[in-house]
Amino acid sequence: MEEFLSQNGIPYTLRNQFTDPLTPDEVFALWHDDKGRQIGPLIKVGNYVDPRAGYGIVYGGDLIRLEERLEIRPGAKEDGCVVWGRPTDTGTQRVLEFCRERHIPVQLVHLDVHPLTRDELWDLLYFPESGILQSPLTVVDGQVVLGYDLEWLRAAMGPAGAQLKDVPTERRFVSRRRPPPV
Numbered sequence: 001m002e003e004f005l006s007q008n009g010i011p012y013t014l015r016n017q018f019t020d021p022l023t024p025d026e027v028f029a030l031w032h033d034d035k036g037r038q039i040g041p042l043i044k045v046g047n048y049v050d051p052r053a054g055y056g057i058v059y060g061g062d063l064i065r066l067e068e069r070l071e072i073r074p075g076a077k078e079d080g081c082v083v084w085g086r087p088t089d090t091g092t093q094r095v096l097e098f099c100r101e102r103h104i105p106v107q108l109v110h111l112d113v114h115p116l117t118r119d120e121l122w123d124l125l126y127f128p129e130s131g132i133l134q135s136p137l138t139v140v141d142g143q144v145v146l147g148y149d150l151e152w153l154r155a156a157m158g159p160a161g162a163q164l165k166d167v168p169t170e171r172r173f174v175s176r177r178r179p180p181p182v
Contacts (some may be wrong), residue, residue: 001136001152002136003159004148004150004153004164005138005167007165008164008165010157013080016179017039017133017135018132020134021037022133024122026054026120027118027121027122027125027133028047028111028113028118028121028122030037030130030137030139031116037038037064037111037112038084038111039085039113039144039146040085040086040111041055041061041083041089041091041108041146042059042084042085042116042120042124042146043057043058043084043095043097044071044081044082044124045066045073046069046070046073046074046077046079046080047056047075048073048075048076048079048080052127052128052129053098053129053134053170054124054126054127054128054134054139056069056123057069057080057125057144058095058150059136059147059149060091060145060146060147060149060152061091061092061094061095061147061151062146062147062148063098064096064148065147066095067098070102077102078105079105080105080107080109081095081104081105082106082109083095083106083107083108083109084109084116085111086110086111086112091146091149091151091152092108096108102170118164138153138156150164150166162176
């Protein structure tokens with residue numbers, strides 16, 4: 001997100017979690033919109049819990065990170081994904097469609113019916129050994145944008161968001177898939 005904001009000339013402030021960590025109460029507050037509803041989607045990828053990095057969580061409709069987590073987490077494609085979101089939300093629909101097209105089991109938890117508690121949310125997002133929270137969270141005029149979801153960011157920025165150019169995002173891992181047999 002930093003690269004996207006920088007290359008589009010958008011001023012921003014970066015919060016260093018090592019020197020100024022978020023608290024569970026701050027996280028819980030950030031995860032609610034101005035109407036008091038929890039925001040999403042928030043995706044848990046697979047059942048594996050990494051001892052250092054916790055759950056495989058993806059923020060927002062970030063299909064790049066979702067694909068990465070599915071590739072690098074043991075058993076993730078078989079275990080599937082849990083998506084906390086709303087059936088009518090475009091980011092949630094994008095994630096559900098992505099999983100279904102790839103035959104990855106997916107469960108939708110409707111945030112209006114079953115919102116996450118403060119402690120559940122913290123447990124999902126907190127990296128136990130590093131003492132930090134998974135990021136990025138971008139706050140635009142009080143509205144939180146989850147993950148690298150450019151559609152959401154553009155909408156949060158209003159008319160100025162329509163003028164933003166896409167910035168290619170490099171994958172953080174190299175797929176180790178074997179080529180198909182000849």
